[in-house]
Amino acid sequence: MAYSDKVLDHYQNPRNVGSLDKDDPNVGTGVVGAPECGDVMKLQIKVGDDGKIVDAKFKTYGCGSAIASSSLATEWLKGASVDSAAQIKNTQIVEELSLPPVKIHCSVLAEDAIKAAIEDWRRKQSAREDGAGAGA
Amino acid sequence: MKTPVYLDYSATTPCDPRVVQRMLPFFSETFGNAASRSHAFGWTAEAAVDEARDQVAQLLGAHPKEILWTSGSTEANNLAIKGVAEMYRPKGNHLITAATEHKAVLDPMKHLEAQGFEVTWLRVDGRGHVDLAELAAAITDRTILVSLMAANNEIGTLHPLAEIGALCKQKGTLFHTDATQAAGKIPLDVEAQHIDLLSLSAHKMYGPKGVGCLYVRRKNPRVRLVAQMDGGGHERGMRSGTLNVTGIVGMGEAARICRTEMATEVPKLRALRDRLEQRILAQLPDAVRNGDPDARLPHLANLSFPYVEGESLIMGVKELAVSSGSACTSASLEPSYVLKSLGLGDELAHSSIRFSLGRFTTEAEVDFAVDRVVQEVKRLREMSPLWEMVQEGVDLSKVKWTVH
Incomplete structure (x- = not known):
């Protein structure tokens, strides 16, 4: 399969590989996919007090397009507000990386991972607010 | 080379x-x-x-x-x-x-x-x-x-x-x-x-x-x-x-x-194949050899590399012309039916590479292949959430995955 230059670039020089402390209340973690399907993505965001994403990290088990999709996603997430991050669509990833139809699921997985990470962060935030309310 | x-x-x-x-x-x-x-x-x-x-x-x-x-x-x-x-x-x-x-x-x-x-x-x-x-x-x-x-x-x-x-x-x-x-x-x-x-x-x-x-x-x-x-x-x-x-x-x-050269060619092929396999397994002990270790072709090795996906590995070792045991490289995205018939989990079936050597393969080529594979598996593992989980002691078979 021929890969686009952008996929190759992200695959060879992936941005933001790594992990954030998943127990940090400001970190949201999303893990999507399954080993038997051939791809698992872990995507993490760290959100500042102003609601902006200050850091994003990923680890991906999957094909080159899956690695590139998640690498690109972390680039887009960094500096974005949580609300605008939630608007990222898989079709934007497809377009940016010129993914062929057979690899569209990689972009879907990346979108799901972003949403899962945001959801995790929001859950932690509301738990904290609830906790703070109960303590007052 | x-x-x-x-x-x-x-x-x-x-x-x-x-x-x-x-x-x-x-x-x-x-x-x-x-x-x-x-x-x-x-x-x-x-x-x-x-x-x-x-x-x-x-x-x-x-x-x-x-x-x-x-x-x-x-x-x-x-x-x-x-x-x-x-x-x-x-x-x-x-x-x-x-x-x-x-x-x-x-x-x-x-x-x-x-x-x-x-x-x-x-x-x-x-x-x-x-x-x-x-x-x-x-x-x-x-x-x-x-x-x-x-x-x-x-x-x-x-x-x-x-x-x-x-x-x-x-x-x-x-x-x-x-x-x-x-x-x-x-x-x-x-x-x-x-x-x-x-x-x-x-x-x-x-x-x-x-x-x-x-x-x-x-x-x-x-x-x-x-x-x-x-x-x-x-x-x-x-x-x-x-x-x-x-x-x-x-x-x-x-x-x-x-017919006339099989007797000399086969031992040479087997020695090269064994060299490739042994050197990879020595450096990546959890790699899995697929098939029968004894009754098998002398020139072929099929190895699975857990926690690393086969297609990305093949993409990474682009200096090597090898094939994925999985049909992922075709449009089907299905892991190899042969490996699945052996009872291999989908995950291992997704992580395999077939190396097949031949008449013109040299020792230098085998050693180069070993180095490239080991290097790339290690790089991809550092990127793999599965490898990270296993290092943390997580039993992957007990994780509730979101099958899509």
Whole structure:
């Protein structure tokens, strides 16, 4: 399969590989996919007090397009507000990386991972607010 | 050393230079039609075809008249399976094969199944072997053909041809074997192994693409086939079509080289393959070797690299021409049906690479391949959430995944 230059670039020089402390209340973690399907993505965001994403990290088990999709996603997430991050669509990833139809699921997985990470962060935030309310 | 390094000899081989030399005059000098009986051009072509037939027959311990030229193994398998099924239908409508066969056997079988034939699909064990007792039990008086490959193309497991052949003979059913991957790698003898039909392809044995043959037993028993290609009645009516004289000459020479050099070539291949496998396993102890460690082709290694996905690994080792045990590189995104038949989890089936070495592989190429694979597996593991979880002590089988 021929890969686009952008996929190759992200695959060879992936941005933001790594992990954030998943127990940090400001970190949201999303893990999507399954080993038997051939791809698992872990995507993490760290959100500042102003609601902006200050850091994003990923680890991906999957094909080159899956690695590139998640690498690109972390680039887009960094500096974005949580609300605008939630608007990222898989079709934007497809377009940016010129993914062929057979690899569209990689972009879907990346979108799901972003949403899962945001959801995790929001859950932690509301738990904290609830906790703070109960303590007052 | 030139890159990419070719380690995909099970997909196809380059023509041996000696094969090319033998073929060259037949393109434009001695270009006759082997079926032209009225002049010297035809006679020369026919003599060359006969010589090649003799060479291929010698490789198999067969009589030259038992060799039918085809366009390759796919055609030979189709002719053997469909040709026997149509000819012997009055005797029975039952055929037996195994789940790990090549598509060129599985699909003709499915075609027959759709036409009302009954097909038994034998399971294989974790090493790729069929259970001979299960095979024996599956054969009935309605069974007309057993088709089991000599060597598996993905994992290299060798079926015990002599035992299967003896069993088929004893039970009175025909035995076909697809020996495409085995030719020149293991001894083939249609008498000792009781083989009734056998398929070969020239391009897997350093001959040209587009030519192959089917061995069809002539005596004890005389095997008959319904032709699948009708026309001028070539090949005693069993396969019409002007003979590919140039290709056939190449296949004959390729067969001669395989037969005369196998004894020296095989130990060399095995040593290189073992070097590759041992060096990778020493540096990546949790890599998994697929297939049978003993009864297998000497030039092939199929390894799974847990926590790393096969397609991304192949993409990473772009200086190596290897293939994924998984069909991920095609459009299907399905892991290899052969590896799944062994009972390998989808995850390991998604993480495998087939290395197949050949006549022109060097030690330096093997060492380079080892370094590149080890380096890339380590890089991808650092990127793998599965590897991270395992390092943290997570049992991956207990994780609730979001299957999509």
